[in-house]
Amino acid sequence: MPFDGAVVNAVVYELNNKLINGKIEKIYQTEKDELIIHIRGFGETCKLLLSASSTFPKVHLTQENKSNPASPPSFCMLLRKHLLGGRIVSIRQPEFERIIEIDVDSVDELGYSTHKTLIAEIMGRHSNIVFIDKPTKKIIDSIKRISFEISSIREILPGREYEYPPSNDKTNPLKASKESFIEGINGFPASIRAEKYIMSTYTGISPVIARDICLRAELDSDADLKQYDNDWIEQLYSSFDRFREAVLNASFSPNIVYMDGKASDFSCFVLDIYGDCKKQRFKSISEAIERFYYEKDLRDRIKQKSGDLHRIITGRLDRCHKKAEVLGGELQEAEGSEKYKIYGDLIMSNIYSLQKGQERARLLNYYSFETEYADIALDAKLSPSANAQRYYKRYNKLKNAGRKISLQIEENRQEIMYLESQLDNLDKCTEEIEIEEIRNELTEQGYTKAKKAASRKQNKVSEPMIFVSSSGFRIYAGKNNVQNDYITLKLAASQDIWLHAKEIPGSHVIIKTEGKDIDNVTLEEAANLAAYYSKGRISSKVPVDYTRRKNVRKPAGARPGMVTYDNHQTIYITPDEAKANNLKTKAVE
Secondary structure (H helix, E strand, O other): OOOOHHHHHHHHHHHHHHHOOOEEEEEEEEEOOEEEEEEEEOOEEEEEEEEOOOOOOEEEEEOOOOOOOOOOOHHHHHHHHHHOOOEEEEEEOHHHOOEEEEEEEEEOOOOOEEEEEEEEEOOHHHOEEEEEEOOOOEEEEEOOOEOOOOOOOOOEOOOOEOOOOOOOOOEOHHHOOHHHHHHHHHOOOOOOEHHHHHHHHEOOOOHHHHHHHHHHOOOOOOOEHHHOOHHHHHHHHHHHHHHHHHHHOOOOOOEEEEEOOEEEEEEOOOOHHHOOOEEEEOOOHHHHHHHHHHHHHHHHHHHHHHHHHHHHHHHHHHHHHHHHHHHHHHHHHHHOOHHHHHHHHHHHHOHHHOOOOOOEEEEEOOOOOOOOEEEEEOOOOOOHHHHHHHHHHHHHHHHHHHHHHHHHHHHHHHHHHHHHHHHHHHHHOOOHHHHHHHHHHHHHOOOOOOOOOOOOOOOOOOOOEEEEOOOOOEEEEOOOHHHHHHHHHHHOOOOOEEEEEOOOOEOOEEEOOOOOOOOHHHHHHHHHHHHHOEOOOOOOOEEEEEEEHHHEEOOOOOOOOOOEEOOOEEEEEOOOHHHHHHHHHHHHO
């Protein structure tokens, strides 16, 4: 997700429209490397977030309310001293760099006008927020002080003159011309890839933007430009120039790109490189940035919170699969118990021809339709009768064991299905409370230990997913067993339609009929949800069973989320993420 020069340009364009002449009313340092500034202007108060995080540096307007430290850090106090009450007079991006400069005019304690600049450098682990005196360009302070020991290239310390980060001889793409573009290619003594040329020549161009420019020019981004004639080079420049003109004309279209249902990237333009991937558009670049990082942060927190549950469940699943192999072998042996009864019968029918001390007996097997002899091992220490009884006893033992093993195999199969459904539920969680519900359920089922300092039971419960079909029917789908039991056993009426992927872990899905007949389109859309929110989401032709809710029952003692049903029909569906998301969007609207 590139917070590149184009995104910075879009942010600067938005801030100029929102904040110019705005008055700075409050300044908070919510994190060690993050500021939130309240600015009053145009009849509203905007909150500007500046983050120098080495992981997720960013600048944008925000709606988020963050808690503030009891004691403000010294950098925050310094900014309050110089900037509170000041007015923003200029916001700019120098040379298409990942830098935003905010000029503030204010009055000091002696009544003199002052001119200060707050600079946000959005450069990965080198990100910083620097506060300088504009006329002298002297650094007053920075949110991260960079001494010579940390960087021998560029010091950021109070009293030093502020200098821009090294540009590595790159130029501003907004000032590029066709002649300079082509001359740059011809100036390379050796081969040069198209993507690399654009990135190494111009500031603020990310790999994604460079590849998109190449794609629009119908050139392979790895192509050697030295191998192409002038027509192809001019075609590449035309694509580059369209990007440049889009920035200059502020033709921004902020969006987030989703892959596999997760926010994968954001951009200020709709990029061809992402093809048919789902793209959610926003009115402003700040909304797109804030939503993207919110989803990423939430996804990271959920992944962190669910990590131990994944390990516990997969560990138990491994044990269950090993147990299934052992039980399968034992059952196979038990199923061969009938031969021991035959051996006993053959010994008893030939008891007078056998003698104690024999180690083997070759006897005619009268159970066989053909003439066949059975070679039977005997214990020489036992009499023929005792040998027969030994085989009868072995037969009875294996026969009884077979019944127990069959029960154990079924119990083990049910446990495997339950654990696999919990793994599937974890993958569907989008809220922390859903993780906690799964954790509590696993504790109740004996898979995890209860926390020593258990908190009081909370009344808050998670909400199932809600969709609206093309015909206007509301559809519900559970993301964990708490939600599955709720929508099936409490929310659904007897005539509502219940759906579930056949014999694989997945969400319970309910169509609320409201006493109306369900059309085929709604049925197929609900079946698509049941297939997509199941373990078979990447398969084709997933069988989905559906029936009236009155035909669904929860057996006594059944695990959470487990039900039985009858009088059902089956529909085959190839899961479609786009269709599922469209129904969710309609529900939000």
